[in-house]
Amino acid sequence: MIDTMKDKESKSFSKQIKRYVKVGGVIGTLATKLASQKYLGVKLDKRKHASEVRSALGNIKGPLMKVAQLSATIPDLLPPEYAQELTHLQSNAPPMGWLFVKRRMATELGLHWQKNFNKFDKEATRAASLGQVHKAKLLSGKEVACKLQYPDMESVVTADLSQLKLVFSIYQAYNKAIKTDEVYKEITQRLTEELDYERERKLTQIFGKIFSKSSFVHIPRTIDKLSTKRLLTMSWLEGKSILDFKNAKKEVRNTIAKHMFYTWYKPFYEYGIIHGDPHLGNYTIQPNYTINLFDFGCMRIFKGKFIQGVIDLYYALQNNDDEKAVHAYTQWGFADMTKKKLEVLNIWAGFIYSPLMEDKIQKIQQSDSGIYGAKVAAEVHKELKKLGGVKPPKEFVFMDRAAVGLGSVFMHLKAEVNWYKIFHSLIENFETKKMNARQQKTLKLVKL
Numbered sequence: 001m002i003d004t005m006k007d008k009e010s011k012s013f014s015k016q017i018k019r020y021v022k023v024g025g026v027i028g029t030l031a032t033k034l035a036s037q038k039y040l041g042v043k044l045d046k047r048k049h050a051s052e053v054r055s056a057l058g059n060i061k062g063p064l065m066k067v068a069q070l071s072a073t074i075p076d077l078l079p080p081e082y083a084q085e086l087t088h089l090q091s092n093a094p095p096m097g098w099l100f101v102k103r104r105m106a107t108e109l110g111l112h113w114q115k116n117f118n119k120f121d122k123e124a125t126r127a128a129s130l131g132q133v134h135k136a137k138l139l140s141g142k143e144v145a146c147k148l149q150y151p152d153m154e155s156v157v158t159a160d161l162s163q164l165k166l167v168f169s170i171y172q173a174y175n176k177a178i179k180t181d182e183v184y185k186e187i188t189q190r191l192t193e194e195l196d197y198e199r200e201r202k203l204t205q206i207f208g209k210i211f212s213k214s215s216f217v218h219i220p221r222t223i224d225k226l227s228t229k230r231l232l233t234m235s236w237l238e239g240k241s242i243l244d245f246k247n248a249k250k251e252v253r254n255t256i257a258k259h260m261f262y263t264w265y266k267p268f269y270e271y272g273i274i275h276g277d278p279h280l281g282n283y284t285i286q287p288n289y290t291i292n293l294f295d296f297g298c299m300r301i302f303k304g305k306f307i308q309g310v311i312d313l314y315y316a317l318q319n320n321d322d323e324k325a326v327h328a329y330t331q332w333g334f335a336d337m338t339k340k341k342l343e344v345l346n347i348w349a350g351f352i353y354s355p356l357m358e359d360k361i362q363k364i365q366q367s368d369s370g371i372y373g374a375k376v377a378a379e380v381h382k383e384l385k386k387l388g389g390v391k392p393p394k395e396f397v398f399m400d401r402a403a404v405g406l407g408s409v410f411m412h413l414k415a416e417v418n419w420y421k422i423f424h425s426l427i428e429n430f431e432t433k434k435m436n437a438r439q440q441k442t443l444k445l446v447k448l
Helices: 002-040 046-060 063-073 080-091 098-109 153-174 181-194 197-210 250-271 304-318 322-332 339-356 371-386 396-413 419-427 432-445
Strands: 117-120 131-138 143-149 231-235 273-275 283-285 291-293 299-301
Touching (some): 098 143, 098 231, 153 181, 197 250, 197 273, 197 432, 250 273, 250 283, 250 291, 250 396, 250 419, 273 396, 304 432, 322 339
Antiparallel strands (some): 117 131, 131 143, 273 299, 283 291
């Protein structure tokens, strides 16, 4: 028994070492090319290099690809050649072959797994960072999506997180603006949870309950008897990429934007739960402009007092109430608040909350470019460095990610909406105790 455990540990360690070499090799090669251009004047074909980046990250899969996915959603963060290539990565990473799929499906459902299906597509419909999706048809004729995890992703994630920790430690050695301890803890916890498809199945059911009476969003129904810890089978939802609507009529773009806002923030303000991964591959649009929402592995569950802090800070900024703002930041876990630290944090908060401040129709920000947000972030970063840095509460990682990711979607759509009215319709009846009770009741129903 002990020898068997040692063998397993040895194999896992061996796979992690191979992962270190693979990841390090790709990142090292790409970094060398960029450095050669910058310091040696070597001409770089950006389009070709961007294609290489996409191919390398797609084949590596795992957490590193998730970073690339997020980067591609933010307009002007990357040169257009890179953004275009990484956008393809969102929903069409290089898939694993049919022989691999057959072996993996047999591992999850047994040797005769194909008897559960009338049809099972050999080609993956979508391949992402941790797994790939195959379209299939049940014996009843119902079309389903089978989300199959890549093999031994625990070792992959462990190896990538170790490298991420090393990157964070090097970064923090010369840049004290953001202390990354809590950020690293949060990323580790969320990615570990994302490997558990049983947990994702339960969260999918929770979102189904939350939106059971809503017409603007569709949540897939899980097929429990054909789901395991590494396979999730659910109803198939047909739709188009949101980028297909970039040049649609203004009314259409605005409708989609409103639906997206409610889809993300109704669960947050009513149940204390947020979908932490708003990249372009996790939703599609139906012909009536309603939203298909997918991928419930990266969820963040918040306590009521955190959400109360979000609302308190809004009103503090609205009324220039420094005392209320300090209380809100303290509620979230920011320590040692000073007047100067408050001013700096309010710069970023002001940017995030700005579209919610006035009762009027407007864009999510006045510029259609992501450069403005990057400038604000750079200014905040510089000022925090002067103050000796700040340790952001871990809850902020995916909350901020959701806000920035959604903002970039609204920028892509060039949506003009009364964000103030939508926001107020969501928070007007908020009460911490009621939200906590509602959350616990919902979580208990699916035993999460």
